[in-house]
Amino acid sequence: EDRKAAAASDDPYGNEPERHPALKLNSAKPFNAETPSTFLAENYHTPNALFFVRNHLPAPDIKEKDYVLEIEGPGMKGMKLSLQDLRTKFKHYSVSSVVQCAGNRRFEMSEQKKVKGLGWDTGAISNAEWTGVRLRDVLLYAGLDEENLGELRHCQFEGYDRDATAPYGSSIPLRKAIDRYGDCILAFKMNGEPIPRDHGYPVRVIVPGVVGARNVKWLAKVSVAKEESPSFWQQKDYKTFPPNLNWDNVTDKEFQKAESIQELPVTSAVTEPKPRTAVTVEDGKMVVKGYAYSGGGRGIARVDVSCDGGQTWQVANLNKGPKTVESGREWGWSLWSAEIQVPTGLKEVEVICKATDGSANVQPEEMMPIWNLRGLLNNAWHRAKYTVKHE
Amino acid sequence: EDRKAAAASDDPYGNEPERHPALKLNSAKPFNAETPSTFLAENYHTPNALFFVRNHLPAPDIKEKDYVLEIEGPGMKGMKLSLQDLRTKFKHYSVSSVVQCAGNRRFEMSEQKKVKGLGWDTGAISNAEWTGVRLRDVLLYAGLDEENLGELRHCQFEGYDRDATAPYGSSIPLRKAIDRYGDCILAFKMNGEPIPRDHGYPVRVIVPGVVGARNVKWLAKVSVAKEESPSFWQQKDYKTFPPNLNWDNVTDKEFQKAESIQELPVTSAVTEPKPRTAVTVEDGKMVVKGYAYSGGGRGIARVDVSCDGGQTWQVANLNKGPKTVESGREWGWSLWSAEIQVPTGLKEVEVICKATDGSANVQPEEMMPIWNLRGLLNNAWHRAKYTVKHE
């Protein structure tokens, strides 16, 4: 015990929480692990223990009684709220919302042409029901005057996770933070339980429809500001680049100019059976499952599945889960399934899926036209290959 | 004169307005005509006389003094407003907003596999600055209680244009109509002038980011309701279908099930030089121009241009015009231009453009995976072919 404590004091990663052994490890320090493929489409709300984990730094270990959330901004009352304040001063809301890492499906993109970043397969995405209070209500309580925003354009977040010099930080457009129908919440429950430590105990800001990196865990501070967050992760990371820029020709200026990722594009994946495995096909029939998701609350209109390289398509069945918001926006994903015909004699089959969102946006066929040096936002058609045994 | 009047009384299309001779006629009765290709990227706000026209029925001829707008809904005060009421009772707002027909670029899709509908090229889209009053303000004035919407989910519109049995009609989600940041307006000015007759004089509802068909001209009535508009154009048209359905296998049930088009997906086109013409290239350089647009206020993040079939890409310059809304959403289009290198010796060149929107949605490469029986929402990469003379 003493030796363990001593080790902990040296290693910033010496006091990490327990993790479910089924999580697919991507990096140990910081801890990054994805939901295993075959669990993704099994639960509309991903169980907390199997929810993918994307940490940038050591996981803070915060006691409820010590927790303080600071709220500030020009012209507002500076304010410090305890967890009890959050729970008792504001109305509670629940939102089904996906969290997806910008690097989800980077592995496939890197196979086409190498990119930099964690090699996520299709499991850097999960969906939970989050319960808490509206960010909007807290900002108005702290004195934000929504009819006179002046030059205020951004809502910055800081976490209690930090490196030697600075905390984790990010920001979102202020409009998203205060939109009556934006459904941003300061969550203290995840699927009905206190938020587990790996997911931001005691409070995580949930920014539905927006990239995971802005859904700051272990939330320490909310600031209304003229500028985006100055943090590394807002300024130098989580940005997209055109396919003509690579690590040899990209400049600091390009990094400054590039837009911060906010809303996510439409995507989908085949998750069952597990891709790159052998499957047994009975009477030429095979059931495939997966997820589909689009940012901005756009919801999924349709998922098409093909097993002839995209020559013909079949429409999948959708499970959209319970609706928990009055805005009519779909912040959760759609799980899908389809029974497909595998021609007899075929020894290998490639199942392709592509989704269309509520705004009629579709996924691109290929990866190279959306290739970018950080391997972010790969939403090309997903192709799952199987070797087939007919019975 | 007498003969002309007699003809007018027989022909429902006997009293149509004058039109600019440069408009590219698509159908005479009802009048449908597009903005000529080479004018599209020349003005951030399309001049009124060259703004594309998509009429479904004869154009009403309404006198200002006779104009009445009816507002109604369960639990609301029934209300009739004159043009003077609209102008004087509510605050005025201006919004740069694209109107795009769902059938824009249908011609290209029909070339791949025949679809039904008007054969629009790339000019069934234009952009104007619209001035009027917020639909939100008018609905709240008429007694809509936004905190108690109950089962009210839709905002229906009727126009003064009608066939033998019913007026033109459509609807949008109620949330869009009342969103503080949705920027829907009842417009009485278009680019600073009274709205021309072909564009809805005296009042057109502008629903930024949403398909043209819901931006009802000659607005007669606004109704808050539980259901979508019962009109033909909401129920039987302006819907999307999967590529596996065609006119031989589509059923009434499929038409009922299909979702009404609302927000538009990301698109772009090369408009200058005019595609399918001969161009003279000096020192291997050629300047190309076009537009890019995405629905939902997402704005355009980037336009990429290629003249080697998509192997390499170059980033175009964007003109985003003046910003006129505080919401930060971009309801207008982005005009773009790029100077490209045309390899000497090449006798034909194909210029491809593709846009990425603020939510990282991209255009698909090909048309067949998004083919649909009505030929709607074709947003595949645009390919403009030229024969080249080098100088």
Ligand SMILES: [Mo]
């Ligand atoms: Mo991420």
Ligand SMILES: [Mo]
């Ligand atoms: Mo249209």
